[in-house]
Amino acid sequence: MLKQLISPAATALADIFAGARRYSLAAMLGWQDVRQRYRRSALGPLWLTISMGVMIGTIGMVFGSIFKTPLFDFLPFLSVGIIFWGFISSVLTESCTGFIAAEGIIKQLPIPLFVHILRMMWRNVLILAHNFIIFPLVLLAVGRPLHLTMLVAIAGFGLQLVNLLWLALLFALVCARYRDLTQIVTSALQVVFYLTPIVWLPKALPSRSALLLLNLNPVYHLLEIVRAPLLGELPSLVNWAYAGGLAAVGWSITIIVYGRYKRRVAYWL
Amino acid sequence: MTYVEFENVCVDFAIYNASGRSLKKRLMQVATGGQIGADNDGRVVVRALENLNFRLNDGDRVGLLGHNGAGKSTLLRLLCGVYEPSSGVARIAGEIGSLIDISLGIDPEASGRENIYIRGALLGISRAEMNRRIDEIIEFSELGDFIDMPVRTYSTGMHLRLAFSVSTVVRPEILLMDEWLSVGDEGFKHRAEERMTELVKATNILVLASHSRELVLHTCNRVIWLEHGKIRMDGDPNIVTDAYFGMGAASNG
Numbered sequence: 001m002l003k004q005l006i007s008p009a010a011t012a013l014a015d016i017f018a019g020a021r022r023y024s025l026a027a028m029l030g031w032q033d034v035r036q037r038y039r040r041s042a043l044g045p046l047w048l049t050i051s052m053g054v055m056i057g058t059i060g061m062v063f064g065s066i067f068k069t070p071l072f073d074f075l076p077f078l079s080v081g082i083i084f085w086g087f088i089s090s091v092l093t094e095s096c097t098g099f100i101a102a103e104g105i106i107k108q109l110p111i112p113l114f115v116h117i118l119r120m121m122w123r124n125v126l127i128l129a130h131n132f133i134i135f136p137l138v139l140l141a142v143g144r145p146l147h148l149t150m151l152v153a154i155a156g157f158g159l160q161l162v163n164l165l166w167l168a169l170l171f172a173l174v175c176a177r178y179r180d181l182t183q184i185v186t187s188a189l190q191v192v193f194y195l196t197p198i199v200w201l202p203k204a205l206p207s208r209s210a211l212l213l214l215n216l217n218p219v220y221h222l223l224e225i226v227r228a229p230l231l232g233e234l235p236s237l238v239n240w241a242y243a244g245g246l247a248a249v250g251w252s253i254t255i256i257v258y259g260r261y262k263r264r265v266a267y268w269l
Numbered sequence: 270m271t272y273v274e275f276e277n278v279c280v281d282f283a284i285y286n287a288s289g290r291s292l293k294k295r296l297m298q299v300a301t302g303g304q305i306g307a308d309n310d311g312r313v314v315v316r317a318l319e320n321l322n323f324r325l326n327d328g329d330r331v332g333l334l335g336h337n338g339a340g341k342s343t344l345l346r347l348l349c350g351v352y353e354p355s356s357g358v359a360r361i362a363g364e365i366g367s368l369i370d371i372s373l374g375i376d377p378e379a380s381g382r383e384n385i386y387i388r389g390a391l392l393g394i395s396r397a398e399m400n401r402r403i404d405e406i407i408e409f410s411e412l413g414d415f416i417d418m419p420v421r422t423y424s425t426g427m428h429l430r431l432a433f434s435v436s437t438v439v440r441p442e443i444l445l446m447d448e449w450l451s452v453g454d455e456g457f458k459h460r461a462e463e464r465m466t467e468l469v470k471a472t473n474i475l476v477l478a479s480h481s482r483e484l485v486l487h488t489c490n491r492v493i494w495l496e497h498g499k500i501r502m503d504g505d506p507n508i509v510t511d512a513y514f515g516m517g518a519a520s521n522g
Contacts, residue, residue, distance in 0.1 A: 025390045032376060032387060039378045108370050109391060110350035263353040266346075267282060 008259025019114025030122030079138045081198035087128040096182040098172030103269040147232040156225030166254040271363035271473040273325040278357035280318040317343045318498045332485035333478040335495035341478040366441025371432040377421035388435040410434035444472040
């Protein structure tokens with residue numbers, strides 16, 4: 001029994017570490033992906049940033065007045081929420097094609113498969129860096145000062161990435177075999193968007209049962225460990241514990257499953 | 270010590286029909302007790318390679334012969350480490366280099382120079398090493414000022430020259446090829462030939478899939494003839510090519 005777990009785990013970890021050692025390849029390919037969006041376009045991915053900024057402005061006006069929350073509080077909350085939700089949702093959507101899109105390389109060169117996940121992740125981090133420009137502009141617009149607590153967001157973002165990496169690896173693996181999972185993930189993400197306090201404030205929830213439901217939502221915690229510090233508050237212990245626990249459990253499962261089925265990926269494509 | 274050792278290696282491809290790839294169908298099958306799925310779940314398995322046993326040693330120049338679909342490409346992919354055997358053991362000791370799809374990873378929008386770095390990174394060459402060799406690669410490709418233009422502006426020949434110049438920079442211990450690489454116009458062809466010969470000379474084990482008798486006789490000191498995923502003959506090039514091509518001639522005539 002134990003041996004059945006150890007040998008796939010060793011296979012998976014070997015691939016993951018080998019992939020991590022080829023970080024320069026992943027970085028180069030991810031960077032190349034972003035550069036492709038800049039080619040023959042003056043603003044490139046910044047077009048996405050602009051449309052996201054316009055959306056934040058519009059939603060901020062409408063929902064700010066519905067919730068009767070001053071823009072000083074609501075707009076920063078909303079902008080961090082939308083920026084990082086955009087990151088999380090595009091990582092999860094693109095992870096479904098993580099291996100499928102790299103079919104050409106996977107079938108020709110023996111490159112660790114984890115490289116393709118890292119490439120996708122790096123590409124999205126670069127795009128996140130574009131979109132993040134909105135946040136300081138919003139702070140400037142509502143006249144909110146910078147705060148030392150904001151530095152905690154770096155640790156929060158690290159933990160968010162650790163979680164997204166296992167999710168992406170697992171999705172890429174399962175989607176290579178079952179192609180219509182991509183559709184399921186896309187629609188599930190839409191539901192999660194409404195279930196998670198991104199455009200609405202958690203304190204607007206009426207009852208305790210709704211709060212309970214909120215605390216079960218993993219995306220809420222993954223978002224909160226980055227958003228709370230950026231808004232000048234410390235994330236709660238529950239947020240950290242949930243995100244940390246999720247990383248531990250998620251990685252354990254992913255490593256076993258990945259180790260078991262990694263060798264099949266080239267055949268599935 | 271470079272070697273390749275195959276022990277009872279089999280490769281099976283499961284052919285997933287549309288229903289096999291759909292998670293919904295899978296779940297419905299479970300829900301309906303497999304009644305509806307019974308006829309859909311006829312999973313067809315194609316055995317691409319069956320019970321391969323051989324050992325390649327240092328100095329072997331192996332030609333792979335066989336008709337289309339005999340399993341040559343699958344065998345090359347196994348050697349390359351892309352596929353893992355469905356059953357059996359494949360032991361490969363030595364650094365592997367593949368010249369099978371030299372254009373892989375070339376981004377038409379990027380410049381030739383950028384593509385040299387991308388291709389180099391895919392082949393596992395460090396950036397420092399690439400910086401050291403880039404001038405040599407550009408010079409070999411004879412692309413001149415075109416090297417800083419997007420690859421989509423290149424002609425097919427220029428495109429291949431670029432891919433060839435980067436891809437042949439590696440000096441692997443085990444070299445895999447699908448037919449001899451021959452690119453460019455007369456002048457370039459000659460230098461490409463020289464480089465290929467030098468590359469083959471430097472490698473410990475060469476595996477070359479080919480349909481050309483002359484090429485195999487000229488390059489190889491051992492020939493493996495694959496038929497329907499099995500080894501039909503393995504031995505001296507003259508004997509095996511005579512049998513392989515002789516049979517073809519006999520059936521044609």
